Amino acid sequence: MTSDKQARFGDIGIWSVALRPTGPDRRREVAEAVAELDELGYGTIWIGGSPSVGQAKEIVEATRRITVATGILSIWQHTAEDVAEQVREVEKNSPGRFVLGLGVSHDVMTPQYARPYSEMVAYLDALDAAPEPVPASRRLLAALGPKMLELSARRSVGAHPYLVTAEHTAQARSALGPDALLAPELKVVLDTDLERARTLARGMLGTYLRLPNYIGNLERLGFTEDDFTGGGSDRLLDVLFALGDLDTVRARVAEYHAAGADHVALQVLSGDRHRDLPRAQWRDLASAFSLGRP
Numbered sequence: 001m002t003s004d005k006q007a008r009f010g011d012i013g014i015w016s017v018a019l020r021p022t023g024p025d026r027r028r029e030v031a032e033a034v035a036e037l038d039e040l041g042y043g044t045i046w047i048g049g050s051p052s053v054g055q056a057k058e059i060v061e062a063t064r065r066i067t068v069a070t071g072i073l074s075i076w077q078h079t080a081e082d083v084a085e086q087v088r089e090v091e092k093n094s095p096g097r098f099v100l101g102l103g104v105s106h107d108v109m110t111p112q113y114a115r116p117y118s119e120m121v122a123y124l125d126a127l128d129a130a131p132e133p134v135p136a137s138r139r140l141l142a143a144l145g146p147k148m149l150e151l152s153a154r155r156s157v158g159a160h161p162y163l164v165t166a167e168h169t170a171q172a173r174s175a176l177g178p179d180a181l182l183a184p185e186l187k188v189v190l191d192t193d194l195e196r197a198r199t200l201a202r203g204m205l206g207t208y209l210r211l212p213n214y215i216g217n218l219e220r221l222g223f224t225e226d227d228f229t230g231g232g233s234d235r236l237l238d239v240l241f242a243l244g245d246l247d248t249v250r251a252r253v254a255e256y257h258a259a260g261a262d263h264v265a266l267q268v269l270s271g272d273r274h275r276d277l278p279r280a281q282w283r284d285l286a287s288a289f290s291l292g293r294p
Contacts, residue, residue: 005181005262008067008096010043012253012289014282015071015185015265017049017274021058031062033277038063040283041292046071046160046185046265049274050105052078053086053098060094071160071185071265072103072142075119076112080126088132100134101160103142106211117147124155140183144168144217146175153180160185160265163214165239166255167221173260183263184256187241188249190268190281197243202231204269205240242266246288253289 014037021027034045044067047056051070059068073083083100090098102123104116120141127134141152143159149172152159158181161172169184176182187204191197208214209228218227218236227233237243242252249266256264266285270278286292 008043008099009181009183009263010041010067010291011257011263012042012285012291013044013046013067013069013183013263013265014042015046015048015267016277018277019045019047019059020049020051020055027058029277031058033279034059034062034066035064036279037282038066039292040286042066042282042286043263044069044099044183044265046101048267050074050077053083053090053100056098057086057090060090060097063097066097067099068097069099069140069160070101071162072101074105075102075123076105080123081130084127084130084132084134087134087138091138098138099157100139101142102139102156104148106213117151120148120151121155124151140181143172144213145220149175153177157181158183158262163208163240164217165221166252166259167239168217169256169259169261181263182261183265184261185265185267186252186256188266188268188281188285189241189243190245190249190270190284191243192245194243197241198234198237200269200271201237201241201243204273205237206231246284249285250288 019030021030037045045059046069048071056068056070087100104120136156139156140158140160141156143149143152144161149159153176160183162185164184173182189197189200223236227236242249253264268278268281270276
């Protein structure tokens with residue numbers, strides 16, 4: 001990783017749907033959790049589940065130095081003009097702390113879904129043309145296939161692929177070239193009982209195995225219909241998740257880095273991922289990776 005990317009994103013981050021602040025009590029709980037992630041030494045907080053810039057702004061304000069990224073904001077839910085203005089407000093108060101992660105979501109979740117690549121190009125054009133443009137250096141794209149990966153390298157700081165293997169990471173690095181950021185997400189279940197860990201993983205993965213974009217990407221990697229039934233085959237789970245103890249997670253993260261990832265965004269699963277803030281496990285992982293230590 002170049003020194004600039006290292007300083008901005010770090011080697012390891014935390015990805016969580018539960019970090020979208022909603023309601024006063026929840027806002028306090030999330031603010032405390034992200035402040036601790038900042039102190040633990042993680043490089044980036046990734047807010048999952050199609051967050052708004054406004055939600056990201058609250059995370060930025062609750063932290064001191066950590067990079068905050070949307071992972072990802074759906075281009076169908078927010079106009080580029082509104083987003084550019086909101087990013088300007090975040091940047092004015094906390095310069096350099098926020099990165100706008102953009103994605104095209106999925107056709108089964110978005111009624112207006114059509115021509116996703118062309119629509120993303122048009123959205124980036126609109127960000128460039130806004131009164132206060134969002135520069136390429138302050139945005140990144142959710143990308144799986146070659147065309148979107150190429151666009152990520154050409155029109156943004158890089159790519160944030162979700163639900164991918166280390167093999168895909170190597171392919172993505174080849175498509176992106178050496179300079180663009182590559183920050184894949186990796187799901188983690190810290191449980192040494194492998195069957196129990198796989199049960200938790202399957203309960204979460206089943207939702208994604210109904211989405212054609214992910215299925216198509218996994219098929220390009222050689223997986224078949226047999227791998228997509230019942231929440232995922234063992235071989236699919238074993239390459240999409242880090243299942244086991246802290247040593248296992250370190251080894252899996254090392255695979256992604258060796259394949260070309262600059263940064264790995266860890267999504268720690270422990271129960272209800274929309275509500276749970278697994279702070280004890282985040283602490284254990286920070287210690288395992290020696291984050292925040294000289």
